[in-house]
Amino acid sequence: MKTRAAILREVGAAWNVEEIELDDPQAGEILVKTLAAGMCHSDEHAHDGTMPAPMPLIGGHEGAGEVIGLGPGVTEFEIGDHISCSFIPSCGKCTWCARGQQNLCDLGAKLMDPGMIDGTFRHRDADGNDLTPLLKLGTFAEHMVLSVDSAIKIQNDIPPGPAALVSCGVTTGYGSAVYRAEVTAGDTVIIVGCGGLGTAAIQGAKIAGAKNVVAVDPSEFKRESAMEFGATHSAASIDEAMEMVGAMTEGVMADSTILTPGTLTGDFIAPAQFITRKGGTIVATAVAPVEQMDVTMNLFMFSMMNQELKGCLFGSSSPRKEIPHLLSMYQAGQLKLDEMITNTYTLDQVNEGYQDMLDNKNIRGVITFD
Numbered sequence: 001m002k003t004r005a006a007i008l009r010e011v012g013a014a015w016n017v018e019e020i021e022l023d024d025p026q027a028g029e030i031l032v033k034t035l036a037a038g039m040c041h042s043d044e045h046a047h048d049g050t051m052p053a054p055m056p057l058i059g060g061h062e063g064a065g066e067v068i069g070l071g072p073g074v075t076e077f078e079i080g081d082h083i084s085c086s087f088i089p090s091c092g093k094c095t096w097c098a099r100g101q102q103n104l105c106d107l108g109a110k111l112m113d114p115g116m117i118d119g120t121f122r123h124r125d126a127d128g129n130d131l132t133p134l135l136k137l138g139t140f141a142e143h144m145v146l147s148v149d150s151a152i153k154i155q156n157d158i159p160p161g162p163a164a165l166v167s168c169g170v171t172t173g174y175g176s177a178v179y180r181a182e183v184t185a186g187d188t189v190i191i192v193g194c195g196g197l198g199t200a201a202i203q204g205a206k207i208a209g210a211k212n213v214v215a216v217d218p219s220e221f222k223r224e225s226a227m228e229f230g231a232t233h234s235a236a237s238i239d240e241a242m243e244m245v246g247a248m249t250e251g252v253m254a255d256s257t258i259l260t261p262g263t264l265t266g267d268f269i270a271p272a273q274f275i276t277r278k279g280g281t282i283v284a285t286a287v288a289p290v291e292q293m294d295v296t297m298n299l300f301m302f303s304m305m306n307q308e309l310k311g312c313l314f315g316s317s318s319p320r321k322e323i324p325h326l327l328s329m330y331q332a333g334q335l336k337l338d339e340m341i342t343n344t345y346t347l348d349q350v351n352e353g354y355q356d357m358l359d360n361k362n363i364r365g366v367i368t369f370d
């Protein structure tokens with residue numbers, strides 16, 4: 001069938017919305033009509049070259065839609081089911097899935113390879129060139145063919161925007177606080193970078209019972225918005241927050257610091273270490289340039305203060321458990337998702353949406369479809 005998709009042909013080029021040819025879903029795949037797509041910073045990392053991705057590619061890895069076609073033998077879904085995509089596929093059979101760590105599913109190793117998970121292609125441009133859907137999803141398209149391993153069935157009455165946000169940003173940010181930092185009642189937590197992920201981390205810290213949630217962001221709009229999502233204090237930089245955190249903890253400093261800036265670099269770690277207490281935890285969630293090897297930290301202090309530095313993929317959570325769980329919290333009014341959608345865009349406005357993200361106008365921008 002023919003559909004339309006936002007395509008990136010080289011690093012730094014504009015997203016180009018084009019008509020493409022989409023093959024029928026194969027065994028283990030479904031055809032989905034896209035209803036909403038979230039604009040995560042990671043697509044920008046494919047665009048700016050921080051995270052090398054196979055080109056030409058169809059952007060987007062946050063999305064929700066309706067199942068309109070089934071590949072041969074697919075029994076997991078029915079026509080008309082609504083789904084949220086998961087940027088981490090979960091096979092359910094590998095060691096990691098069996099351990100309840102689906103964010104580490106072995107299929108993840110193939111996420112940055114060309115084509116679908118099996119290496120073949122379903123998407124072609126008008127000249128017949130193969131296209132790779134980003135992270136095997138490609139949600140910046142009116143229709144998607146994707147693996148059942150990348151789709152989570154959700155309740156049909158959940159609005160598409162919130163259903164899209166839990167594909168990546170919200171689940172990753174929330175889990176960074178709740179599962180990776182293991183925030184508990186009375187904690188002091190620092191969230192560095194208060195965009196989509198950071199805002200979800202703030203909500204996670206608040207829900208887990210943190211006493212102080214300090215939002216750090218150079219953008220005034222993000223600092224103000226952070227207070228509406230549960231932050232108790234804000235600062236423009238970690239250095240600026242240092243004295244305040246010292247005062248609020250009687251010199252103990254923060255229980256955990258969560259790093260969700262637009263791009264992670266090695267110079268975030270030492271300040272994060274200084275604002276975190278002995279025995280405290282630093283969670284590194286943001287994407288760093290792929291070749292970044294240099295990290296500045298005080299190694300003596302790191303061991304002598306018994307600190308922890310943890311990586312974090314998909315909030316250290318399992319998509320099949322966490323996506324429905326967070327949506328049920330949204331339905332119960334515990335998790336604010338509608339409020340995170342600052343602006344909506346048409347597919348043709350994808351470049352504008354990313355410029356707005358870079359200009360700090362959005363907590364999350366969302367592409368909506370008819």
Ligand SMILES: NC(=O)c1ccc[n+]([C@@H]2O[C@H](COP(=O)([O-])OP(=O)(O)OC[C@H]3O[C@@H](n4cnc5c(N)ncnc54)[C@H](O)[C@@H]3O)[C@@H](O)[C@H]2O)c1
Pocket residue numbers: 039040041042043045168169172192193194195196197198216217218219222237260261262263264285286287288312313314315357360362363
């Ligand atoms: N680990 C994962 O599984 C995973 C998943 C999704 C996204 N990510 C990554 O997480 C990061 C955040 O994504 P997002 O969509 O929330 O981005 P975003 O653009 O919505 O938000 C980033 C925020 O960081 C702020 N910022 C920039 N420099 C800063 C600094 N020096 N100190 C404090 N704040 C600063 C910006 O003002 C902005 O508010 C990105 O690197 C993204 O690629 C990681």
Ligand SMILES: [Zn+2]
Pocket residue numbers: 040041042043061062087168169
């Ligand atoms: Zn993402």
Ligand SMILES: [Zn+2]
Pocket residue numbers: 090091092093094095096097098104105106107
């Ligand atoms: Zn698996």
